Amino acid sequence: MNWKYILLPYFTLISIFQFQICNAQVRVVKFNTMDSLLHKNSDTTLVINFWATWCKPCVTELPYFEELNKKYSSEKIKVILISLDFKRQLETRLNKFITENKISSEVLLLDEPDYNSWIDKVDSTWSGAIPATIVINKKSRLFFEKEFTSYAELSTIIKPLIQK
Amino acid sequence: MKTKLLSIAVLFCTFLFIAATPDAGYKPGDKAIDFKLKNVDGKMVSLADYKDAKGFIVTFTCNHCPFAKAYEDRIIALHNKYAPKGYPVVAINSNDVTKSPEDSFEAMIERAKDKKFPFAYVYDENQAIATAYGATRTPHMYVVKKEGSDLVVKYVGAIDDNSDDASAVTKKYLENALDEIIAGKEVTTNSTKAIGCTIKWKGTN
Numbered sequence: 187m188n189w190k191y192i193l194l195p196y197f198t199l200i201s202i203f204q205f206q207i208c209n210a211q212v213r214v215v216k217f218n219t220m221d222s223l224l225h226k227n228s229d230t231t232l233v234i235n236f237w238a239t240w241c242k243p244c245v246t247e248l249p250y251f252e253e254l255n256k257k258y259s260s261e262k263i264k265v266i267l268i269s270l271d272f273k274r275q276l277e278t279r280l281n282k283f284i285t286e287n288k289i290s291s292e293v294l295l296l297d298e299p300d301y302n303s304w305i306d307k308v309d310s311t312w313s314g315a316i317p318a319t320i321v322i323n324k325k326s327r328l329f330f331e332k333e334f335t336s337y338a339e340l341s342t343i344i345k346p347l348i349q350k
Numbered sequence: 351m352k353t354k355l356l357s358i359a360v361l362f363c364t365f366l367f368i369a370a371t372p373d374a375g376y377k378p379g380d381k382a383i384d385f386k387l388k389n390v391d392g393k394m395v396s397l398a399d400y401k402d403a404k405g406f407i408v409t410f411t412c413n414h415c416p417f418a419k420a421y422e423d424r425i426i427a428l429h430n431k432y433a434p435k436g437y438p439v440v441a442i443n444s445n446d447v448t449k450s451p452e453d454s455f456e457a458m459i460e461r462a463k464d465k466k467f468p469f470a471y472v473y474d475e476n477q478a479i480a481t482a483y484g485a486t487r488t489p490h491m492y493v494v495k496k497e498g499s500d501l502v503v504k505y506v507g508a509i510d511d512n513s514d515d516a517s518a519v520t521k522k523y524l525e526n527a528l529d530e531i532i533a534g535k536e537v538t539t540n541s542t543k544a545i546g547c548t549i550k551w552k553g554t555n
Contacts, residue, residue, distance in 0.1 A: 236545075238416075240415075240416045240547075241547060241548075242450075243548060243550075270545050272514040273514070274514065299511060299512040299513065299514060299515070299518070300511035300512070300520075300521065301508065301511075301513075301543060301544045301545045302507065302508055302511065302521075302523065302542040302543050302544060303511070305543040305544075305545070306543065312543070313486040313487060313543065314486070314487055314508075314543040314544045314545045314546055315486045315487040315545075315546060315547070315548040315549075316545060316546075316547075316548065317548075331486075333548075
């Protein structure tokens with residue numbers, strides 16, 4: 187029995203598995219993918235937050251969205267974090283940030299540099315400043331161009347939406 | 351007594367309404383105000399000081415924001431191209447220094463020196479100018495044109511369609527607007543939007 191033949195495939199499998207974990211964090215999407223989320227007519231309440239790793243107020247409010255995602259995971263609430271980081275910094279900044287901060291919400295990197303072509307489609311009142319957040323479900327659609335200052339402030343907005 | 355109460359209530363509601371209505375700031379066609387703000391060279395700068403200018407590229411920017419940084423070289427190039435045509439850049443930093451220490455006046459002086467800004471970089475310390483213009487993010491551009499004694503807003507918004515990669519730009523929104531203004535034409539696209547860092551306001555949050 188040569189252990190080499192057992193251990194080699196074993197370590198190969200493990201390394202592939204780890205590689206996939208590390209790279210499964212952020213999906214790079216185009217506007218169409220995000221737009222379909224914005225018009226999804228489901229019972230799930232989507233909380234979509236626009237942010238970037240370099241945006242200080244965004245990073246400050248991120249834990250509130252993480253907490254929301256964890257606390258309401260069984261109640262048809264889904265947090266999606268849409269990063270506006272530069273695509274070339276996906277590995278060096280975004281994935282690193284996600285790993286270091288153990289972000290568990292789904293993160294998408296929106297690769298659409300012509301901001302003017304899609305900002306109005308998200309919300310016509312949005313100036314383009316981040317952070318910005320949309321809360322959508324079948325019955326309502328709320329848009330916030332602001333930073334949430336506490337978990338309580340964020341959850342107060344979400345609670346009435348899921349009680350219906 | 352009842353009417354008095356009612357009128358007070360109406361008055362109160364009117365105030366509430368005024369307070370709750372977000373001020374969207376300048377749109378193309380609006381008259382812009384001039385200002386008197388301290389430049390990085392220590393002198394006070396007003397748009398009225400530029401006797402020969404036909405208008406201005408008023409740029410709300412700052413030191414720290416990656417988007418503002420990504421556009422610094424392009425803003426310098428804009429000034430070098432359009433100042434000789436009568437449209438110099440005047441850059442304004444309106445960020446609250448307590449929220450964003452990197453945007454202090456001293457740091458502005460450093461940044462202007464490092465990047466050799468060929469234009470005025472002034473400090474809107476009390477944020478009155480960003481408020482009046484309705485600037486929300488950095489960079490946020492306003493092209494204003496002198497018409498008699500007025501400064502008329504001709505363009506509001508983004509510089510171009512790719513903040514990350516200047517070589518991948520396909521739509522030069524701001525330059526197109528300037529070229530049309532200089533040619534005496536109506537501006538085709540006079541308002542655009544862009545992702546940017548929020549202006550860090552005093553006292554909120």
